[in-house]
Amino acid sequence: MSSLPDRGIGMARAELPEPCPELIWAAACRPGEAVTWRKIFPGTTERVAEARRLTGLFLDDTPLADDAAWIVGELAANAVRHTRSGEAGGEYVLELRRTRHLARLTVCDLGGGGRPTFTPAAPGLPYAEHGYGLRAIAQLAARTGVRGTPEYGHAVWADLLLGG
Template identity: 40%
Template sequence: MHEYTSTARVWGLTCPGFPEEVSRARRWTRDILRDSPLAEDAELIVSELSANAILHTASGKESGSFHLALAVSSQVIALSVTDDGGTGSAPAIGHQDQEAEHGRGLGMVSVIAHRVLVHDSDGGHTVTAELFTGACRGGHPC
């Protein structure tokens, strides 16, 4: 195989920062991954990350948006949500008690995903969750 050839397939979707766009992001993810055993986990992750972008960043403000990227290879499904920024701090995995109404979404994503990465991206942040296709939750072989 040529060194610049990739077997990964990549999709992207930009959504306006309206709450109803979270369901659109879920449907989009489900449609792409319809034959994958990890589709439900991916759908839940996209739902949480999209909702976080709308609730906690400028993505949810007037004329805000968020961008999804989905990359699929034989080893991994990578789901990324990039927000419009507007917060003084990067998203972080919080350890909230079970009665908390907010702050548990990224923690839940970190339990479902095999790896979660957060990095700065053009004034906002990108959260990427990876699901390894040959492993179950917690990194154990399926």
């Protein structure tokens, strides 16, 4: 057991078993197992870059790391710009999940505003400077989706096919 000073994490120590290298290596080598990583970010534009960087690291062994980082940057920026996540004290959750063949990139916001949509604008509408991010994500991703409501928040996600 580590001899780190207890800074209010005594309960967390009791909940986690001692690391076992055999089990860790076995889990890392199972091709069908999913790996999930989550982080809560403050809802500020300055922290979007960190979400992008961490996504790139999560998928740095794939040719889609840059695409994934861009997608997460768009999803996080939308959460900060268009939902209560961007208000004072707001936050959003980034969840990255991958298997050997698929990566799912999800940003969960606090709701507010409208419902995000990946569909193109109606024909004949004037061109706008903004509003193309979700459509571009839909072009890069194998699948996209939104779940939730403006009252409770949205999980907005994109799946990337990794091959392998």
